[in-house]
Amino acid sequence: MSAWLESLQFVYAPQVVNGLSLGVAVILMALGLTIIFGLLDVINMAHGEFYALGAYLGTSLLLTGLSFWIVLVLVPLVMLPVGYATERLLIQRVFHHKDRHILTLLLTFGMAIVLEDVFKLIYGPNSLKPESPIQGATELLGMMFPTYRLFLMAVGLVIVAGVWWVVYRTRLGAIVRAAAYDRHMSASLGVPVLRVYAGTFAFGVALAGLAGVLLAPVYSVFPTMGKDFILMAFSVVIVGGLGSIKGAIVAGLLLTQVQALSSLYISPVWSDPLVFGIMVLVLMFRPQGLFGRLGHG
Amino acid sequence: MVDPTIPAPRRRAGLATAFVVLALLAALAAWWTGDTFYLRLATEALIFGGLAMAVDLLLGIAGLLSLGQALFFGFGAYLSGLLLRDAGLSFWSVLAIATVAGAAVGLVSGVIAIRARGVYFALIMFGLAQIAAKAVYNVQALGASDGLMGVPVVRIGVGPYSVSASDPLSFFLVVLVVIMLMYALLAYLLDTPFGRNMQALRANPLRLSFLGFDPWRYKLAAFVLAATIASVAGALYPMLRGFASPELLYFQTSGNAVITVVLGGVGTLIGALYGSVILFGLKSVVGTYTEHHLIVIGLLFMAAVIFFPSGLVGALRKKK
Numbered sequence: 001m002s003a004w005l006e007s008l009q010f011v012y013a014p015q016v017v018n019g020l021s022l023g024v025a026v027i028l029m030a031l032g033l034t035i036i037f038g039l040l041d042v043i044n045m046a047h048g049e050f051y052a053l054g055a056y057l058g059t060s061l062l063l064t065g066l067s068f069w070i071v072l073v074l075v076p077l078v079m080l081p082v083g084y085a086t087e088r089l090l091i092q093r094v095f096h097h098k099d100r101h102i103l104t105l106l107l108t109f110g111m112a113i114v115l116e117d118v119f120k121l122i123y124g125p126n127s128l129k130p131e132s133p134i135q136g137a138t139e140l141l142g143m144m145f146p147t148y149r150l151f152l153m154a155v156g157l158v159i160v161a162g163v164w165w166v167v168y169r170t171r172l173g174a175i176v177r178a179a180a181y182d183r184h185m186s187a188s189l190g191v192p193v194l195r196v197y198a199g200t201f202a203f204g205v206a207l208a209g210l211a212g213v214l215l216a217p218v219y220s221v222f223p224t225m226g227k228d229f230i231l232m233a234f235s236v237v238i239v240g241g242l243g244s245i246k247g248a249i250v251a252g253l254l255l256t257q258v259q260a261l262s263s264l265y266i267s268p269v270w271s272d273p274l275v276f277g278i279m280v281l282v283l284m285f286r287p288q289g290l291f292g293r294l295g296h297g
Numbered sequence: 298m299v300d301p302t303i304p305a306p307r308r309r310a311g312l313a314t315a316f317v318v319l320a321l322l323a324a325l326a327a328w329w330t331g332d333t334f335y336l337r338l339a340t341e342a343l344i345f346g347g348l349a350m351a352v353d354l355l356l357g358i359a360g361l362l363s364l365g366q367a368l369f370f371g372f373g374a375y376l377s378g379l380l381l382r383d384a385g386l387s388f389w390s391v392l393a394i395a396t397v398a399g400a401a402v403g404l405v406s407g408v409i410a411i412r413a414r415g416v417y418f419a420l421i422m423f424g425l426a427q428i429a430a431k432a433v434y435n436v437q438a439l440g441a442s443d444g445l446m447g448v449p450v451v452r453i454g455v456g457p458y459s460v461s462a463s464d465p466l467s468f469f470l471v472v473l474v475v476i477m478l479m480y481a482l483l484a485y486l487l488d489t490p491f492g493r494n495m496q497a498l499r500a501n502p503l504r505l506s507f508l509g510f511d512p513w514r515y516k517l518a519a520f521v522l523a524a525t526i527a528s529v530a531g532a533l534y535p536m537l538r539g540f541a542s543p544e545l546l547y548f549q550t551s552g553n554a555v556i557t558v559v560l561g562g563v564g565t566l567i568g569a570l571y572g573s574v575i576l577f578g579l580k581s582v583v584g585t586y587t588e589h590h591l592i593v594i595g596l597l598f599m600a601a602v603i604f605f606p607s608g609l610v611g612a613l614r615k616k617k
Binding site: 276285287 | 409428434555592598
């Protein structure tokens with residue numbers, strides 16, 4: 001019995017906590033993706049590059065001597081107009097075609113290619129690692145964990161709760177949900193739909209940028225960081241249901257736990273194929289994902 | 298006014314002929330000047346053009362955006378590398394096996410992938426290719442992250458003669474023949490009732506089923522064809538470069554094929570080959586000025602999507 005307890009404490013608990021900290025990070029990315037898809041029907045292939053942009057901006061600002069906490073607030077604020085302009089100047093140009101799914105996917109894919117190479121041009125191909133603003137470790141359940149990771153989980157949870165509150169409990173959220181459900185009807189009722197679209201896109205992009213700053217001290221900053229991370233976020237969004245906020249949260253926790261715990265039994269290199277395998281199975285048998293999309297039910 | 302009842306490939310027979318003539322002229326020029334570098338690059342452009350042709354068959358003809366066509370390209374490349382290195386098979390038997398095996402893998406993944414529609418199809422292909430890429434990357438028997446090394450130079454028997462794949466000019470001509478044969482086969486197929494029904498998939502799949510045809514079958518047929526073409530094109534790659542690497546299966550390879558198709562013109566098939574040559578040419582020209590050629594290519598691609606969306610959309614499945 002005590003051996004079982006010990007394995008629970010020293011083998012499973014650390015994996016669960018590590019999985020949770022990755023899970024919170026993935027959920028921040030997945031939230032932006034899923035909100036953008038839910039409202040605009042846009043698969044944002046450049047979402048990972050916006051995450052990287054946030055991380056690079058954060059790193060640059062930190063080098064000017066600003067404190068981490070100011071940077072943490074500043075970067076999302078800078079990302080908002082970037083996202084707004086992207087939606088207005090680029091996405092809107094192909095938005096009103098019948099095949100906007102595929103056209104916007106291709107367009108954001110082009111943006112991802114350009115951004116990634118711009119990062120290489122400005123910052124070089126090597127990885128940077130900003131110093132963690134919270135040093136040291138904290139004891140939890142008899143195990144030591146880096147304090148910054150625990151902080152990350154707490155902040156992530158607050159943000160997720162905040163997004164949920166805004167979308168489901170405020171007038172602004174109601175407007176967004178209404179526009180997602182029926183944009184023509186919302187426009188007739190006086191909702192400035194185009195501005196809501198651009199604003200929502202900007203919000204999703206800002207979330208990605210925030211995730212970039214938060215995770216920079218943990219996973220370091222390099223030009224392809226977005227690409228490596230976005231695959232997981234895509235899997236989460238698809239399993240949870242494209243356009244579903246609840247789905248992104250549940251699937252985000254689920255898939256990162258699958259990844260963390262499966263690596264106890266199989267070689268960790270196979271946990272990625274396992275997660276993608278789950279994604280493919282969901283696409284085959286339940287393409288709408290576990291939960292319905294934003295504004296629908 | 299374009300006659301919509303005539304399939305695009307027949308309307309573009311002139312473009313296909315021009316492509317072959319230009320390729321032969323380029324080969325002549327290379328022979329004259331004794332160049333090997335650009336000839337090798339042109340051969341690579343043709344091989345990746347074959348992959349793009351497969352993507353165009355799905356996107357431009359059947360209306361399916363594949364974000365994971367590199368899966369079949371990489372499969373063909375690894376299969377060919379293994380057969381050449383460990384079984385010592387001849388060029389033609391490797392191509393024959395790559396055709397049959399590519400079709401078989403296409404059939405299995407097709408049954409999985411075409412359950413999903415539209416953007417979900419794109420994502421399921423993305424996922425499938427990603428699983429395969431991660432698997433290949435981690436399997437020691439396939440060389441893991443280093444890739445499959447040491448593929449021997451193959452001799453290609455043509456009747457009583459034989460040429461070596463290490464001779465740039467001969468191999469360029471062989472690849473040209475293989476790729477153009479696949480193009481000709483597709484162009485012919487699209488002109489048959491079977492091919493017309495395949496094109497009806499993007500025009501109006503509902504009406505296709507009203508006429509008593511099963512859209513699922515035609516979708517699967519297009520998918521298997523595209524997988525086979527990508528596999529054969531992939532099989533040529535290790536013969537050119539002497540290795541197969543996991544990068545061949547990565548999203549970058551699939552994405553590049555999509556870029557090629559959009560730059561070359563969706564739904565034309567021959568546009569994929571032109572697009573590939575343009576893309577390789579662009580990379581090599583811009584590459585002499587800066588290593589950041591992807592910025593230029595990405596911007597061009599975005600411009601193509603923004604400014605020629607009707608060309609693109611017209612070729613995609615119409616959705617009301």
